[in-house]
Amino acid sequence: MTSVATGTDLGERATLHRRRYTDRKSIIALLLFLPPSLILFTAFVVLPMIDAATFSFFDWNGYGPITDFVGFENYADVITHRNFGTAVRNSLIVVAVSLLIQLPLAMWCAIALAERGAHINLIRVLFFLPYMLAEVAAGLIWKFVYDGNYGLLPAIGGAIGVDMPFVLGDKLWVIPAIMLVITWKYFGFHMMIFIAGLQSIPNEVIEAARLDGVKKWQIVRHIKIPMIRSAIVISVFFAITGALQLFDLIIPLSNGGPSHSSHTIVTFLYQFGILRMKLGFGGAVSVLLFIACVIVALAYRRILFKVEQN
């Protein structure tokens, strides 16, 4: 990034006057181009995060001066909160389901749909459609599907003679039901990333293997999947961070219920921090969530490194 002599520099050096002129222009341009995003990003993304960390050490309700320093008390409150464990557990279940069910399904679809063709394009777009849908809409659609009185699930159950429970009102069933919605909503997104990866594999590699008599499954396992590693790395990263942030989908589906059994970390933050304006408590949840995300990101240094390289 240091300014080594390039063609431009040589040109600039031709006259000192012109070089100065260009430098002044660079500075004016920088002063115009950089501040808007830097100021907005700092003011509304970075500082609130720092504030959250600060608030987490105080007992503050959001009004008046911040005075009551309580040390790590808020953190203790969060960790010992009787619903926090459930929220963390649920978020981890979302991570696990995303990695173990959603991504393999996406990979399978991607391998089947990586070739071009009219039907195939139609199916791809169809699979991607739920991702484009607002979480709130997706949640309400599925709330209807699951509705115990009028929904699709009890209708299907009735048709095959099985009495279906009110899944979203049932502590046992609510989590699997939500996981199904998550898979429905997001597998198409990962499928698209995998398809892009698969299409970047040179045809010759696959053809050569095929001519050598390598079986289809072995091609997938030993050639295709290893060659799209970077796409998989990206997908896993999105899947984990997305799972840790899950909020919009839960609110319309179950609102964290029944009896707080389906909270994720963010709905927990909303329910017990934001709605009750407990800034210290909410701040502590935020910091814990932030730490979790940073750990994931550090584990994924490769991605970050590449981002910086670009």
Add this chain to the structure above:
Amino acid sequence: MAVTSKKRRPVISPVQWISLMVVVAFVIVPFYTTALGGFKEIGELRVNPFGLPASWDTVRFAEILGGPRYFSSLGNSLLIAGGTVVLSTLVASMTAFALAHIKFFGSRFILGYLMLGLLFPAATGILPLFIKMRDLGMLDSHWGIIIVQVAFSVSFSVLLFHNFFKELPKELIDAARMDNCGYIRIYWYITLPLCLPIIATVGVFNFVGSWNSFLLPLIVLNSEAKYTWPLGIMQFQGQYGSDWPRILAFLTLSILPAIAFFLLAQRYVISGLTGGAVKG
């Protein structure tokens, strides 16, 4: 090549087709029942979940379209999403331009700083953000949401623009500079026209993100007249409880514009997604 491409045809086996159709059904059935449910009577939903409605009763659709909420919430969403797209495109492309084309000390640091936003969920700062917006008088205003959404979108948008700008032919910029053309003019007359595809991609992403966003408007907006459509539909659902035909009609009417938009814009969505993935 012709031979090999012929050979590659029968790649999807019958078993694969059948299982693919199962996935297709899984994806499509919720959409299908939603679209038809708005026409059915409530009792009919349970008895006849998959069939066509007994009578194509459009009364609920007419009622929603004639009511006050539907168009105002869509209008609010359109305004916010439009404002977010215009501002974020401008702000992010300017910054990405400076970082990609102007050599200066600290550019790498600034890029890294902006990329921090990809690390953590915006939701973690939402409570202090609320306090800040309250103190700045930005609550219950569409402008407040637009500004914050632009701030949220900076990291991702700058990343996409920066990747794209880096690949523009350097000679073009250098030639313009030799002709004594300032950076601002280079940005406006050379770079922006060349980067229309990436503007479209970034724009579509920010539009969809803003259109669908829920947590921020939920926290910022108080007055119903200012509700965006995700808030509108949640409120509608809360008001009508289990009157599913009515809710499904509202959902259908709200999803249709989104699907139309997606079908028009899918090229840019998918190229943005796959472009980012391949590069990442």
